[in-house]
Amino acid sequence: MGVDKLFEIKSLSKSFIKGKTEVSIFSNLNMDINQGDFLAIMGPSGSGKTTLLNLIGGIDKPTQGTVLYRGRQYHDTTEAELSAWRAQHVGFVFQSFNLMPMLSAAGNVELPLLLRQLTRSQRREKVMAALELVGLVDRKGHKPNEMSGGQNQRVAVARAIVGDPDILLCDEPTGNLDRETATQVLDILRLLNQEFKKTIIMVTHDPLAAQYAKHRVELDKGMIVNKEVVVAKDAVVTQEATAIKEDTAGMSGELVAEKGVVT
C-alpha cells in the first residue's frame, strides 16, 4: 500500500519587504508531508519554521512556488474559500494558547463548530467529547484566566480537534509550559496521531517535543539542513513514516544528515 501525500511543497519561496530591502525567509523549498505523519519542524529563531507552518495552514501566501493539499493548489483561491478550507481541514494550536478570554473552556472549544451545520445539542455533544479527550470536562465552565497554562493548552488542543480536521498545526505548543504539563500535552498529541490518525505538523524548539514526532526536519537560514526519522521508545514508527522526502535541488545549502534517533 502506497503512502498518501497530504502536502507537496514545491519550489516554495517566501520573502518580505523591509524598508527598501527584500528579505528572503526561504527560497526554493521542496518537501512532501504524508498523511498520518507527526512532523517536527525545528530550527533557530528566524529560520522560517513558523512561516512555513503558516503557509501550510493557508494563513500566509507564498511569494513563489506552490503548496498542494491532496494534489490541489489552495493558495490561489479567495480568502473566503481559504477560510472554509481551514475550517474543514485544519486545527491550530498556538504557543500562547490564543483562547478567547471572555469565553469558557466549552465556549472556546465550540468556536470551530459554529462554522458547521450542527444543532446546539450536536455541538454540545462534540464539545464534551473533545474536552473528555483532553481530560478537562470538569473545567468546561472555567475561563482561561481561571485555569493553568497546561489546562489552557489542552483546551486549545480540544478546540483544534473538535471539528475533526485531518491536520493539526502546532506552533511551539509546549513553549509556555513546564515539563510536566508539556508532557501531558504531547501525550495527547501522540494519541491524536496514533489513535485518531491526525497528521500533526509541529514547530518546536523543545527537544522533548521533538522526540514525540515521527520525523523531524531542521531549518536554518531558509534551508532544510537536516531531516531525521525519530524512533522514540514508546512511539510507533510505521513503514510509511520513513517516506518523508525532501528535494533540495537548487538550494544553496546541503542536506546534512538522515538518521534515526533512538531515545
Next chain:
Amino acid sequence: MSMFIRQIGAITLMNLKTIPSRFWETLVILISIAVVIAVLQVFLAMNSGFSATVESSGSEDLAIILRNGSQSELNSSFTPEVVNILRNAPGIARMEGLPEISAELYVIVNGTKRAGGDKVNLPLRGIDLEGVALRDNLALLEGRMFTPGKNEIVVGQAAVKQFSGLDLNSEIKLGRNLWKVVGIFGGKGSVFDSELWADAKTVQSQFNRAGSVQLLRVRLENPGAISSIQTFIAEDDRLNAEVFTEAEYFKQQASGTADFLFYLGWPLAIIMALGTLAGSLNAMYSAVSQRAGDIATLRAIGFNGWAIFGATMLESVLYAIVGGLAGIVIAYYMVDGIVASTLGGRNFTQIVFDFTLSPTVILNGVGLAIAIGVLGGLLPALRAARLPITKAFNLNL
C-alpha cells in the same frame, strides 16, 4: 447565509463581552452619542410641536381673505365697504340666507410671561359671535363668552398657562383700558389657544380702528368653492384682496419659524455628530487593535473575514443605537409635553406650543444614531476584516 449570520452573532457576542475591559471608553462614546441625539430631538420636538400647533389650526372648509400682498393679518386692512362687497361673493356658505363670514381685527397688546416676567406681544382678536361659530374645534372650558359692547375677553387655555394676569375673573389693562377675563376656551392645540378674544366692535372702538377690519374668515360651500371667490375678487376692481384656504394660510404662517427650527437643529446635530464620529472611530479602532490577536485566531480557525467585518459594524451600530435611545429618553424627560411660546409666523405675536417627540422625530434620532454607528464602524471594521492574519499574530518571522 445562516452560517454567516451565526458567525456574526457569535463574534458580536464575544465583542460585547469585552465591554468591561473598555468600560470607560465605551461609556464616553455612548454619552457623546446620547448628547448629540438629545440636542437633535429637542430641536425637532420644537419644530414638530410648533408645526402641529399651527397646521392643526387650519381647515380646508374655511377661507381667509386678506388685503393683497399683506402676507399676514397684521398687515392687512379692509374698509367696511369692501367687507360688504365681499359678503356677496359666490362660494361662501350661507345659513338661513346669510353668508357665514367673520370680519376680524388683530391687535397686538402687551403681556408678561409667567416664567421670567419677560414682556411679550400677545394677539388680541376682535371677533363677533358668528366668527366664534366658525371655529369648529373650539370649546368654552370655563366661564362664559364675552358680551358684545363690553370690555370683556375670553382667553385661550395655553395663553392662561403661559402668560400672567389672564386668570378667570381677573382684570388686565390692554391698551388704555381695563378688560375683564370672563371665560377660558380651548382650541384643541391650535394657535387660537394662544389668543385673547373680545367683541370686534368694542375692540374697534377701544383701539381707534374706526370700523376697519383686517381679515375675513368665511365658510366655503365646499373646498373647491375658493376658486369662485378668487374669480369674484379678480373681476371687481374695487377689491384688492387675496384668498387662501385656512389650512394653506397657517402653513405659510408657520413655515418660517418651523424651517428655522428644523434647519438650525439638523446642522447643529450634524456638527456635533462629526465630533462624536471622530470619538467613535477612535474607540472602534482601539477595540479592533486590542482584539487583533483574537481576530487573527478566529480567522485562522476558519471564521470569514466579512463575518468579522459584519460583527464589528454591528457592534458599532449597537453602541450608537443604545446611545441614541438614551438621548431620546433624556430628551423625552426633559422636554416632551413642555409648553413653550415663541414668536410665531408673520404676526410678531407669541404662539404657544408643546414640544412633541413624535414618532417621526424619534425615527430621525434613531436614523442619525445609526448613521454615526455605520460611519464610525466602517473603517475599523474594514481593518478588522482585511488585517493579514500573520500580521495580527505578529508571527511573520
